[in-house]
Amino acid sequence: GQNIDQPTEMTATEGAIVQINCTYQTSGFNGLFWYQQHAGEAPTFLSYNVLDGLEEKGRFSSFLSRSKGYSYLLLKELQMKDSASYLCAVRGNTDKLIFGTGTRLQVFP
Amino acid sequence: DAGVIQSPRHEVTEMGQEVTLRCKPISGHDYLFWYRQTMMRGLELLIYFNNNVPIDDSGMPEDRFSAKMPNASFSTLKIQPSEPRDSAVYFCASRGEGGYNSPLHFGNGTRLTVT
Numbered sequence: 001g002q003n004i005d006q007p008t009e010m011t012a013t014e015g016a017i018v019q020i021n022c023t024y025q026t027s028g029f030n031g032l033f034w035y036q037q038h039a040g041e042a043p044t045f046l047s048y049n050v051l052d053g054l055e056e057k058g059r060f061s062s063f064l065s066r067s068k069g070y071s072y073l074l075l076k077e078l079q080m081k082d083s084a085s086y087l088c089a090v091r092g093n094t095d096k097l098i099f100g101t102g103t104r105l106q107v108f109p
Numbered sequence: 110d111a112g113v114i115q116s117p118r119h120e121v122t123e124m125g126q127e128v129t130l131r132c133k134p135i136s137g138h139d140y141l142f143w144y145r146q147t148m149m150r151g152l153e154l155l156i157y158f159n160n161n162v163p164i165d166d167s168g169m170p171e172d173r174f175s176a177k178m179p180n181a182s183f184s185t186l187k188i189q190p191s192e193p194r195d196s197a198v199y200f201c202a203s204r205g206e207g208g209y210n211s212p213l214h215f216g217n218g219t220r221l222t223v224t
Binding site: 033041042043045050087091094102 | 140142144150151152153154157159164165200209210212213214215216217218
């Protein structure tokens, strides 16, 4: 079967660093995506990993370990506008993108 | 680029009524996906199309749900008859043929409430 796990909620302080973890078990693997979703809005693409290692994009970085079925999204210099849900999604052997239930991040001043 | 366009944004209907949700994908995108999002289950894939052909509808919950894509610029998701447990946000997403790293582009969703 396919399973993607993320923590349900996290809190952090403005200016801090937060790491959101994702573990997965899927039939095949052709990449892992992170999406951001503000309340009442559509998910928007943040990052893609298919090889092991760290991908950095400004304040956001994403890491992948295929052997461990593990990824994390690292958010640095947190801002209030980063309060949102962060969705981990995996593409297996097909064109389907399977999502975890998301991690709701609240940033406090 | 207008993005993925969904209509209506909100739909409130009574149990037993037919509901039709509409989607216009990004021009040139060959894949179209319908997802349903609830607090309990997150984003669930219902069905997806490639070049207007349904490829995988294994996520469609039951026969009350049906989806069509009559041409490259339009798709519908129909629920008949609707039930209160169908209340959710329904998203349409599209992507191009750029390979496995091509991200999905989501519409703003239709919030469906069935009373």
